[in-house]
Amino acid sequence: MRIAFIGLGNMGAPMARNLINAGHRLQVVDVNTGALEQLAAQGAQIAATPGQAAAENELVITMLPAARHVREVYFGESGVLAGIRAGTLAVDCSTIDPTTVREVAAAAAKAGVDLADAPVSGGTGGAAAGTLTFMVGGSAEAFAQLQPVLAQMGRNIVHCGEVGTGQIAKICNNLLLGISMIGVAEAMALGHALGIDTQVLAGIINSSTGRCWSSDTYNPWPGVIDTAPASRGYTGGFGAQLMLKDLGLATEAARQAQQPVVLGAVAQQLYQAMSLRGEGGLDFSAIINAYRRFE
Amino acid sequence: MRIAFIGLGNMGAPMARNLINAGHRLQVVDVNTGALEQLAAQGAQIAATPGQAAAENELVITMLPAARHVREVYFGESGVLAGIRAGTLAVDCSTIDPTTVREVAAAAAKAGVDLADAPVSGGTGGAAAGTLTFMVGGSAEAFAQLQPVLAQMGRNIVHCGEVGTGQIAKICNNLLLGISMIGVAEAMALGHALGIDTQVLAGIINSSTGRCWSSDTYNPWPGVIDTAPASRGYTGGFGAQLMLKDLGLATEAARQAQQPVVLGAVAQQLYQAMSLRGEGGLDFSAIINAYRRFE
Amino acid sequence: MRIAFIGLGNMGAPMARNLINAGHRLQVVDVNTGALEQLAAQGAQIAATPGQAAAENELVITMLPAARHVREVYFGESGVLAGIRAGTLAVDCSTIDPTTVREVAAAAAKAGVDLADAPVSGGTGGAAAGTLTFMVGGSAEAFAQLQPVLAQMGRNIVHCGEVGTGQIAKICNNLLLGISMIGVAEAMALGHALGIDTQVLAGIINSSTGRCWSSDTYNPWPGVIDTAPASRGYTGGFGAQLMLKDLGLATEAARQAQQPVVLGAVAQQLYQAMSLRGEGGLDFSAIINAYRRFE
Amino acid sequence: MRIAFIGLGNMGAPMARNLINAGHRLQVVDVNTGALEQLAAQGAQIAATPGQAAAENELVITMLPAARHVREVYFGESGVLAGIRAGTLAVDCSTIDPTTVREVAAAAAKAGVDLADAPVSGGTGGAAAGTLTFMVGGSAEAFAQLQPVLAQMGRNIVHCGEVGTGQIAKICNNLLLGISMIGVAEAMALGHALGIDTQVLAGIINSSTGRCWSSDTYNPWPGVIDTAPASRGYTGGFGAQLMLKDLGLATEAARQAQQPVVLGAVAQQLYQAMSLRGEGGLDFSAIINAYRRFE
Structure with a gap:
């Protein structure tokens, strides 16, 4: 699968690595050049902006520190929603407030994108070992498509209900x-x-x-x-x-x-x-x- | 075994009944005449005072609502400590403060009596079914002697340490x-x-x-x-x-x-x-x- | 003085009335037509948008329910900052978070506008009687200019420090x-x-x-x-x-x-x-x- | 007036001193010999026990650290109630729980003694300066008799209601x-x-x-x-x-x-x-x- 992975912090980097190891082709985005280079060394491509990454892949995964980063990455001038094509799948794994998730999902829906939230538990240890728990909020269709991909980063993938319920x-x-x-x-x-x-x-x-x-x-x-x-x-x-x-x-x-x-x-x-x-x-x-x- | 059982409330009455059913000979004390008569109908003898009951049995069990009742039953004029003989075993199953337990135990020790505390959990249902948990604070010797008797009223008999640790x-x-x-x-x-x-x-x-x-x-x-x-x-x-x-x-x-x-x-x-x-x-x-x- | 007064709720309406009674010329803005008409009946002009009102007056006063209204009124397409001229004075009397106040003030400063915050206490009774307390955060110059105007709506006008300290x-x-x-x-x-x-x-x-x-x-x-x-x-x-x-x-x-x-x-x-x-x-x-x- | 003063701690000692300075004859009791000697040097007599002091004076004042000391001083074998004559006045200035106060007052009443509680505020500074506040709980008669004496140790003597209300x-x-x-x-x-x-x-x-x-x-x-x-x-x-x-x-x-x-x-x-x-x-x-x- 071709995946845009945005956010390569302590959690995002090992999660992205597990996806590469599972055979996916990743385009990665981060503000931290060092993190980008490490992932590139492991086989990822580097995309210039969230919008560009979103445009060229089947699935967008975001893993960001807080709600304002999620807003920026999705709503920014060269953000995900500026580039993404209708029918692309999106999942935000950040831990943020449910209200922001619902706003982003509503905007994504207007662009024809089915966005789910899937915050994790298990810490950096679980991220490295691929044993995270994902609490997924989203449509049944989104969950069905995401489940096998998330299962390559985690052990326990739970469907909590509609978008926002993961958070x-x-x-x-x-x-x-x-x-x-x-x-x-x-x-x-x-x-x-x-x-x-x-x-x-x-x-x-x-x-x-x-x-x-x-x-x-x-x-x-x-x-x-x-x-x-x-x-x-x-x-x-x-x-x-x-x-x-x-x-x-x-x-x-x-x-x-x-x-x-x-x-x-x-x-x-x-x-x-x-x-x-x-x-x-x-x-x-x-x-x-x-x-x-x-x- | 000959047992003095003092306190026949919602918890004490079914506990006493289980001891009778297990073959022990009970002398019972309570302020409530109705409770006494029910136990008598099931084979218990009625003692006039805590002191008298304590004098005539091998083991004294108390199951009372609060610390002031325990003080009264042990320290009162015709209380347990006024009648009890050295070498008798005593266990207080009431839920009270550890300080009072330690005071009563110290006074009992002066009378040659090894007193343990053994508050329970499991409620009236557990008392009737004989499935209570007893948390026992007392000497290893006291615990060894009490364990088989308590096991006729409960399922889980735990030694917590010296007297007071049950509470x-x-x-x-x-x-x-x-x-x-x-x-x-x-x-x-x-x-x-x-x-x-x-x-x-x-x-x-x-x-x-x-x-x-x-x-x-x-x-x-x-x-x-x-x-x-x-x-x-x-x-x-x-x-x-x-x-x-x-x-x-x-x-x-x-x-x-x-x-x-x-x-x-x-x-x-x-x-x-x-x-x-x-x-x-x-x-x-x-x-x-x-x-x-x-x- | 020519004043733009934006927000005619339970607090804003009587405050605006006191300014009219003190001889000022007011342009008023609100989403509630009834409130606008009442003020018009008392001598105020009605402005179409916050931006228009800001453009045509010497002082802008806002009295709004919450931070998101303040953001909208200042940052909106036809908001205050879209219309205001450099050198105009502005004071926000809403009770909102200090962070938003500082953001609005920073944006205002770029437009050459010295904005102060001046939340009130005293309730609707104090607003009607003109006995409010104003807690003013802003430059010494802004405070000096605002003080006489605020004193026509309140009794106690306190300078708390730089912008945000009123809140x-x-x-x-x-x-x-x-x-x-x-x-x-x-x-x-x-x-x-x-x-x-x-x-x-x-x-x-x-x-x-x-x-x-x-x-x-x-x-x-x-x-x-x-x-x-x-x-x-x-x-x-x-x-x-x-x-x-x-x-x-x-x-x-x-x-x-x-x-x-x-x-x-x-x-x-x-x-x-x-x-x-x-x-x-x-x-x-x-x-x-x-x-x-x-x- | 002949006064038994029991309890010469950080608060009691300066209070007793103020009474001596006001011309009263004091008998004092404390477990601390040093405190007794200091007061004796200032003119107080030393009594052997609370009971003896109570027996020989018109008014008993107690100023003790906690409820258990008050119980001991009143109910002890040679305590106040063992010695006191009917008609003597008593006031407890300790800060303790209202329940204990009421128990002591009830026992005192049986002995023909009208006991009031009068905890203080003002600290050791107020005790030394004679500027304490006394919150007095007791009968109107007791308050009327105590008021002038307490006024020699404090500035503000308030009648709070029946016994216990001071606490x-x-x-x-x-x-x-x-x-x-x-x-x-x-x-x-x-x-x-x-x-x-x-x-x-x-x-x-x-x-x-x-x-x-x-x-x-x-x-x-x-x-x-x-x-x-x-x-x-x-x-x-x-x-x-x-x-x-x-x-x-x-x-x-x-x-x-x-x-x-x-x-x-x-x-x-x-x-x-x-x-x-x-x-x-x-x-x-x-x-x-x-x-x-x-x-």
Whole structure:
């Protein structure tokens, strides 16, 4: 398949590489020359603009940091929508707000383009290993066509509903994740302060009603789960800054929908305070540091 | 075994019944005459006071509503400690604060009595079916002796550490549970408001990092989990008043330990507000009503 | 002075009227024909577009509901910046985010226009009576020229610093106001629940360290302050929806500045929940209803 | 007047001294020998026990750290109630929970003693200067008799209602104070982060609806109010540990009354986190440190 791939950051570059390895012909676009050259060395062509790349391929994939980049790449003077032909397929894998996705999809539809959103989870590790989860919002036809391509970059390809629902699924899941992690941090730190062994406590929680991924797979107390970031200095996982971004998307979407998210808003503030203390670069489970007494 | 069983409420009565059915000889004490007569009809003897019951049996089990009842039953004029002989075993199955447990245990130790705490989870259903979980805090010897007896009332008998750690395990787990449930409620309600199908959203969460008991087993959105209280009008589960009690124990224990529990404190307030609105008698998952628009 | 006045809503219309009464010649613009006709009946001319109005006057005043209207009125095809001549003065009295204000001001500066922001407080009552407070962000020159004109619509004209600081002052004040009001509501409701007379409690607070405008001037408990909305069914004051809008601006600005505002975020959620319960049309002090037991 | 004064801590000692200076004959009791000797050097007699002191005087004043000390002093074997004669007056100036006060008052009433509660505000400075505020809960008769004596230790003697209402008034005021201070801290820190001058911002708030004691008298931003602790390194004011204690009393009383206090609970947690970071010894306005970026 001939694919335009726009956005070669920490996530986009390994995803593009997996598509090349799977036999696709890629045209790539990025503002970062170094990233372009690396992909070119692996067999990709370099396109001058998003519009040009869109014009010459069957599928457009975008993987960008934030909504304003997506708007620019699609709506810009030499953007995707300026070049794309009717009937081309498009999928935006960025994590952005559902409102922007719907606006871009509506504009794409006018140009005869069926656009889906497909934000991912799994981090840079999953991007490299091709084990990402894609949460896809789009028409049944778009999903059917995208599924085999996404499956070359990920393991779990879920259809969430019409366009925008991919983003909704992701921000709702991460809203809950951000809250759960703090809940586990509070439970573990309280238990420790009251005098129970943290390994024993985790064992009880994990076989009881407190059971959750943040406790049984990613426990924030060092040493409880060997493979969790907490057991390697809170490095190499899902950065607190990314959690903060996702909670920002969730609370902002809630504000627009006039929907309360009380614990979500408090959670956002606690990660914000963590970032203010200079710990935003650590894995998000390091939020537990705010609850521990370090002598 | 000859057992003194003190406290025949909604939980205590079926627990006592299971012990009788298992072949033990029970002496029972309660302030409620009706409860006493029911147990007597099933083969129990009625003792006049906790002290008398304690004097005449090998094991004392207490199952009481709150710390002040435990204090009264143990420290009262004709209380357990006034009658008990050295070498008797004692276990308190009430859910109370760890500080009180430790005080009672210290007083019991002076009387030559090895007291353990063993709060339960599983509700009245589990008490009747004999499938409770017991979280046991006490010496290894006490645990070894209690384990077979508790196993006649429950399925899962966990040793948490020294006396008091049973309570600690329970309040830490329920602190997390109370938070998780609100987290799930917020995520489900936000997803619904933004336009994703709730069944689809629950499915994604349950196979992703938001996965937790409150979502995959006890989801608060009606119809998502057939067996959950949400699917039967929020009846017959774990009442919001009980969750409120446990969060009160957790935040009070945190206060004494000078330990922050930010989301826990907010969660407590949200269940308190639910109770103020007259919904304290519903299952705690009905907290989601605070997030839904009912036209 | 020849003034273009754009935006004749509940606030804008009486403000424009006060300028006419002060002897200025006004050209008015609005999408609402009824509002235009009313002002015309009071002596204003009607302009076809913001651009036309801007072209023909010495001063442009805008009073619009939200940032997107401000963008449209300034940046639109026949918007202010399309018509305005260099040297014209401009002031935006809308309550919007500081970032948008700065963008509009930067664009205006390129057109040789010195734009200030001057959001108001005092509500529709203050707008009619000409007793508003204007919080002005802009150059010293702009402030000097605007001051006499604004003084014909308000009583208190404060220079807050460079452009954008008017908005900053307003959202910071209202962030605190939204928090204080809930603080007073919690203190009054707790006192009542514990058994102290609310009038006595308010008296003590008002002469002590809890003293604040939300207690001594606008107390949310009915009957404590005769002139407060609480004493007339929570009508006719500062609507909860407006408080919610301002807290939305404050928390969103905080998010962009990576600044925690923990209580502010919780306050926003509590007003959001109030709105969800259908009480968003009441005065914001009706937040106390969430804390009272109504039998 | 012959007065038994029990509790010679940082507050009690200077209060007792003011009574001696006003011409009263004092018998003093404390566990701290040094404190006793200092008062003896200033003319007080030393009593052996609270009971003995109570037996030999017309008025008993207690000023103790927490509820358990009050219980011990009144209910202990040689406690006040063991020695006191009917008709003696008693006033407890400690800051404790209203429930304990009412229990002690009920027991005192049985002994023919009219007990009032009269917690203070004003700190050690006010205690030394004799400018404390006393919030008095008790009968009209008790208040009439106590008023002249309390006026020798304070400036503002307020009758709040029946016994217990003194404590209620104090914890409700301090609940609001604890919240307001964080509100001011968030508003000032947000304004600073967004780029407004903090002195200008404080001026606007102080003449607007955000006006409050925490801003206009005790502003947490250094330099805004010369006489505030913020302008002298957060020393010498109302310690964060004391605010934490009072918020603990307020939220615990709310829990017992089944009354939500959402912001109050969050405020308590934020001061708790401040204490965990080792800043509990600073003035409570140093909570603003949690909101500032220190490079």
